[in-house]
Amino acid sequence: MKELKAIINAYNLLNPEKTKAAIATVVRVEGSSYRRTGARMLVTDDGIWVGGISGGCLEGDALKRARLAMAKAQPSLVTYDTTEDDQHQIGVGLGCHGVIDVLLSPLEIGNPNNAVEILKSCRAERRQTHILLTIIGLEDEYNGLRAGNMLRYTGQESLNVFEDAELEAKIEKSIQNFTQKGRSRPATFELSDGRELEIFIEILPPEVHLVLMGHQYDVLPLTRLVKEIGWRATVVANPQKIMQKLSAVADEIVTPADFETILIDEHTAIILMSHDFKTDKYNLPKVLKTKAAYIGMLGPRVRSEKILDELSQEGIEISQTDLERIHAPVGLDIGAISPEEIALSIIAEIRAVFSDRNGAALRLRTTPIHERD
Known part of the structure; x- marks a missing residue:
């Protein structure tokens, strides 16, 4: 998400009278690769790029091909195969052993239907x-659609542009399948005239949102790290107790009385870090009423167990489902000591939970790092 923000910001500064631009998008990955589907890079005709489609090994060639696509005003699909020991193949020697398809699409700057403008419209919504x-x-065109065109799917009616009920039903089925798995993948469909239509179906979730409930000095390094990786940070605290540096970094400062005004969804994590036992005990039942998928409690295990025990004695029972959302002590066991290291352990655990991973060392993993088809 941080990369997407950077691309949009750079695009907004472009002068269409002086600059041409294209967007490079990873639309298929087979095997291993540094980046996954949906990775993007904005390229301008003066050789500048923002974002990335690999770890830096493919960007140079993609830049040349993107400038060619701009000159021709036509999109192109480029395949990088790092599985072959062909000295003429870009990417040979990387050791990734993967095949990557990259779509290079020239942009008509300012056209509301170009890919970046559509991404901007998505970012502008709640x-x-x-x-x-x-x-x-797609060979030639179909109902005015050409290779490189991007469409927003907002329901079955969005597929009416294809004017083929059978085709629309197949696309809809693929969309639902990919959405359920939370995976962005290409899918191929046969048109009524026998041609093939290949569509990259992209699932674009909102940025991860951290709600930090506290105002002590350790909130600042955690907020800084949240912003560095491109997530959203909301701090719940009395504004008069917030240090100026924290106010400058956080996306929003909300008073405890206005907690219910915060938009909290399944992509949200909440950390109780007031360093005050009574405050965290008061806040826990409140945050459990939200849709937050992750709730972390700072402090030793005995502290959180005491909070749960006292709540139970007061008649506030916490379900097993809610207990599974609570991570106490918060963070991964990395031996963190300083506030910055503790922030790292917290962020790492949140990423692991949201990715349905256990947070173990990758060298212990017996299957590929990323799920494959």
Whole structure:
């Protein structure tokens, strides 16, 4: 999400009278690769790029090909195969052993239907998961659609542009399947005239949102790290107790009395870090009423167990489902000591939970790092 913000910001500064631009998007990955589907890079005709489609090994070649696409005003699909020991193949010697398809799409700057403008419209809306359909394979055109076109899917009616009920039903089925798995993938469909239509179905969730309930000095390094990786940070505390540095970093400062005004969804994590036993005990039942998928409690295990025990004695029972959302002590066991290291352990655990991983060392993993088809 941080990369997408950077691309949009750079795009907004472009002068269409002086600059041409294109967007490079990873639309298929087979095997291993540094970046996954949906990775993007904005390229301008003066050789500048923002974002990335690999770890830096493919960007140079993609830049050349993107400038060619701009000159021709036509999109192109480029395949990088790092599985072959072909000295003429870009990416050979990387050791990734993967195949990567990258769509290079020239941009008509300011056209509301270009890919970046559509991404901007998604970012401008309140937190929700967006579904984008990009045509990556199509000979000639179909009902005015061409390779490189992007469409926003907002329901079955969005597919009416294809004017083929059978085709629309197949696309809809793929969308629902990919959405359920939370995975962005290409899918191929046969048109009534026998041609193939290949669509990159992209699931674009909102940025991860951290709600930090506290005002002590350790909130600042955690907020800084949240922003560094491109997540959203909301601090719940009395504004008069907030240090100026924290106010400058956080996306929003909300008073405890206004907690219910915060938009909290399943992509939200809440950390109780007031360093005050009574405050955290008061806040826990309140945050459990939200949709937050992750609730962390700072402090030793005995402290959190005492909070749960006292709540139970007061008649506030916490279900097993809610107990599974509570992470106490918060963070991964990395031997963190300083506030900055503790922040790192917290962020790492949140990422692991949201990715349905256990947070163990990758060298112990017996299956590929990323799920494959």
